[in-house]
Amino acid sequence: MDLTERKLKILQAVIADFVRTAEPVGSRTISKNYELGSPATIRNEMSDLEEMGYLTHPHTSSGRVPSEKAYRLYVNEMMSKRELSQEEKDAIAKGLYENVNELENLIERAAHVLSEITNLTAFALTPGTEQDKLKYINLLPVDEQTVVLMLVSDSGKVSNTAVRLDKPASEETLRILAKNMTYNYSGKTLSEALTIDIIKTFKEDAEAMAMFEHSIAPSFIRTLEDMLNVNLYMDGLTNIFALPEYSDINKARTFFEMVNRKSDITQKLISRDDGIMITIGGENQDEELSDCSVITATYHVDGKMVGKLGVIGPTRMKYDEVTSVVEYLTENISKAFMLPEGEDDD
Amino acid sequence: MDLTERKLKILQAVIADFVRTAEPVGSRTISKNYELGSPATIRNEMSDLEEMGYLTHPHTSSGRVPSEKAYRLYVNEMMSKRELSQEEKDAIAKGLYENVNELENLIERAAHVLSEITNLTAFALTPGTEQDKLKYINLLPVDEQTVVLMLVSDSGKVSNTAVRLDKPASEETLRILAKNMTYNYSGKTLSEALTIDIIKTFKEDAEAMAMFEHSIAPSFIRTLEDMLNVNLYMDGLTNIFALPEYSDINKARTFFEMVNRKSDITQKLISRDDGIMITIGGENQDEELSDCSVITATYHVDGKMVGKLGVIGPTRMKYDEVTSVVEYLTENISKAFMLPEGEDDD
């Protein structure tokens, strides 16, 4: 059987109606709102579309619902990329830069804006730092026996830990430690640094060596690990309450319990392809996601640091709109990194 | 009418049963499980208790439910503080210090542990820093036109911002800026620092002055504000799904939407009394909280920095247990601050 012009139009109409109303759509509705023929004709065509796997029947006597195959066809072939209006773009930019002073902040805002616009659950992942190289290492005394260990990477990411020393250290010792660490670690990526042991380089200085080994090194490792971690921001979790697919409390519960496992989510996101990726229902390997669709996009910075953002929602979603927004957001974020934030304070 | 011995016992029994089952409790149940007389007697007593305002009737033909007044009486007079068993204490300590290397981390863990033990929604607020004094101010070059502005307070709290300069700065200029800022700001509290303008102190150095005014000062203010911010951690949100009071999706929704407004929650928490505070249902000024109870406790550090933690749940909760856990947690946190973390790695 062939996907004739009319069949395509009917399918599109069914998808559009169903995405809007979440109700199975009947032949009369289509017939009334589109010039595609009488209800009976539509019915025949729908019956064909069902046979072809694009529509399903919740039960004999109710309207048709698009199948995942239909959404896939729509996304691949029928969806026109919806250019955002200037107002929408402005709203995004405004929301994005509001109250932002750090990269983390910007990513958090991105998740927020994304959830507000799409009315879905949005997430954003901070850039991975596998390729970041250490630039500075500093030890700053806070009091007698406490110092702050501070690492700066070449991308400007900073991370610090308060370190409790087992005995007081002279400023001199701290300076030696910091200098030696900077000398040996700078230029190395964070994960490289994790594998290098510089304890031997202190050979002449027993005090510095002991202090490094007992106090600094463990904190150093923790701080590196902390820097390597990506953060996951989520927003719009409660948006799902507005969706009829989650009017059953158990559905809602399952959803919340799933997205609450942040490390799982992070894993799943990281492993997704670059660029815009849309997975529909069962296309998600994950059982738990099998009645959700996920749209993600990747933002790049200087061609090296990458992070992801996207939305998760029911398979019934406005794929065109969400895709456009997600794409526009990544462009904006990449741009923001080029010209660091906060300069043109309007 | 008098609250006789037996009335008290019956009231306590009703509370215990209702807290456990969430079902209105009838006279027969009490009569069977406690040696307090026949159903009819219990009924008469219950009727009196209702007249006195300690019990209510959902409808004529169902069992009794404790009123807020009853919970209040229970909390004030009848509740025996439940000493935690050694296993419970161990479990708390274990959960608390797992994977902790920063204060923020510890507080986050506290919320986690608290929600796990109580099966309620828990929150924890990082210590306020109004009394923190600036100790160090540092400017570290990252690249040509980017520096990291780093502030350290006397409590060891560190905050940094990447600052994009409008033109390249010499190391010399940066050193002058940092030195001058440290000189003028150190010893001042964070909020004092926000009010002091040191622009005039650069009078001899036009370059440093311009750089301070255009690039550093705005970031400095943002960083101070960031340091002044307290963070709110929440955990166990999905626990409410297990409670029958939230089996209605709208209740659940309202709850989630309320706790999602983090700044509101933070405000409400901060304004609560020190020590252990229990508010039951309508005692919460807040309309939204009127069918919740909130238990908070304050942890102190060196008698100056304070934060709060607690739980929020239905009025039907195990007040004794929750109170004990909350109290024990605050003690533990205070202790942890005394002897900074990570030293005794078992």
Next chain:
DNA sequence: ATTAGCACTCATTCGTTGCGAGTGCTAACT
């Protein structure tokens, strides 16, 4: 090939009924 007509299906709504847990009252008992 399209469409009107019609019988049929099935989820949903709404009223009815029966059940059972629990009360309140009265009268008997201690």
Next chain:
DNA sequence: AGTTAGCACTCGCAACGAATGAGTGCTAAT
């Protein structure tokens, strides 16, 4: 006097069934 047994009554709730109506599939006419 306080306690208890007995009993009529209330009321939420679940189960059942009829009515409703949206929508289909099929057949026959256009």
